[in-house]
Amino acid sequence: MSRSERRVVITGMGVVAPGGIGRKRFWHLLTSGRTATRTISFFDPDPYRSQVAAECDFAPRAEGLGAQEVRRMDRVAQFAAACTDQCLADSGLEFEGLPPHRTGTSIGTAVGCTMSLDEEYRVVSDSGASWLVDHSYAIPHLYDQFVPSSVAAEVAWRAGAEGPAAVVSTGCTSGLDSVGHARALIREGSADVMIAGASDAPISPITAACFDAIKATTPSNDVPESASRPFDRNRDGFVLGEGAAVFVLEELEHARRRGAEIVAEVRGFASRCNAFHMTGLRPDGKEMAEAIRASLAEARVAPEDVDYVNAHGSGTKQNDRHETAAFKRALGEHARRTPISSVKSMVGHSLGAIGSIEIAASALAIANDTVPPTANLTEADPECDLDYVPREARELPTETVLTVGSGFGGFQSAMVLTAHGGAQ
Structure with a gap:
């Protein structure tokens, strides 16, 4: 089958989003027109111009992550892991029976493990008081948080995927580009199944300060639920959010042979x-x-x-x-x-x-x-x-x-x- 003939479909989906974890809750939030924006609770927002965000009500242990996984993973990787578990279950695909080298991963992220890096710098520098930091105060898994590829590795481990693996980081288009990259790998014949999507957990002091500096985020702090106003005459910047979505992508004939439910085709x-x-x-x-x-x-x-x-x-x-x-x-x-x-x-x-x-x-x-x-x-x-x-x-x-x-x-x-x- 030629590259142009290989079609790619979505057969599984996992979502962690503000106001709704899982595809049903996420869709209910969207169709109700309800907003999930609120005053930032992760840190004291008072010093910042923009004090609102769309936070996920996410409890990693409730989403099936073990104590060691929670300790090892930054929040961005926790989101990706939870979404991976959801999409694997949603797809009905028996990954144990797949040729592992024909299954790959493609995960997008713009800012990687921002929350852990922000927190660990605060610890090792004594809240910025020490220019020469003491690394011995850092957690043992700090290396993984410096390297965004650790997020793709966590996803690959969960699926037993030994095929192509990549992190795509193209800023705010990362979540589209990572799925586009996964689709291309299936179309060219490098994989039959890809676990693809994106995760970001950027709600931290350093991110808030950066967007404050260029006045990109909204200063409408008094009524957080109406602060995000795309296309409205009175809009004044975006509301920072967090979350993830991960999909099972399959070559069409591969999905048909197993009688998979096809959610949509990536055309x-x-x-x-x-x-x-x-x-x-x-x-x-x-x-x-x-x-x-x-x-x-x-x-x-x-x-x-x-x-x-x-x-x-x-x-x-x-x-x-x-x-x-x-x-x-x-x-x-x-x-x-x-x-x-x-x-x-x-x-x-x-x-x-x-x-x-x-x-x-x-x-x-x-x-x-x-x-x-x-x-x-x-x-x-x-x-x-x-x-x-x-x-x-x-x-x-x-x-x-x-x-x-x-x-x-x-x-x-x-x-x-x-x-x-x-x-x-």
Whole structure:
């Protein structure tokens, strides 16, 4: 079978998200239009400009992690491990019977083990008082937290996967790019099954300080539940989040032979870079539009076949306007007829993880013929004049979904998901 003939489908899904662990709770949160943003509880937020975040109510022992695993793993790896356990069970695949070298892993993360590194530096430096630090005060597993590849290793160990293994770190598009990379490995014949997704747990003082410095996060601290306002005239920055989503990807015939339930097909993927600015975006949306066009072309899907767009929708003024322009350039007049929404309005922006969390939302939109809303959208920005599905979910036959991401460094990624048996 040639590379172009090998098709890739999602047969298992695991989600750890603010307001909902597991695909059912996650989907219930999204379709209810309920937000999971609140005042930061992980540390004292008073010194910071932005004091709100979308935190996960995550208890690692309750999610099946043992005491030694909890001690060894940073929160980002705990999220990935819990999602892996979920998606393996969800897929119904008997991994013990698979050729281990034909199963691989591809995990995305933007900032790796930030929480442990932040905490351990505070310990070894005596809260910054000592320039010359004493390493003997550090935990014995600090090396694993310096190396993001440890997250992919944890996932591979859980699945017994001995095939290709990678960590993809392309900023806020990591969660899309890691799944795109896994799909490419299956299409080229390097693997039959991939465990792919992304995880990030960045809610820490160092992250808060960094985003405060460039005023990217919202200062709307008084009413945390309405602080994330993508495409709204009164938006003033994104809400930091955390979480993970991990999938079982299979070559289509491999899935068919075992009678697997197919959640969605990953039909097209493309990534571009604007080569322009570390944090800035051109207003014309040219590079995102090119990524969208390329992903649609690979999927053999016309713009007018797109039923729903899962937007990046971070809630910063430049991103939302840039993205609106990109949709118009790539989809033409169909952009005005297509429902578009941002789930970041409910679960915040979990940096490298959010692309995979949005793939989960897109696949569930297909499975349930329902488009999640953009919460808190009460007064649309006149420059964001498309159908951004304000506040309430919308039942709609949903066969083809476009999901996009935009990241610092100029990364722009787009992926097309379809119902299995959809447009060929």
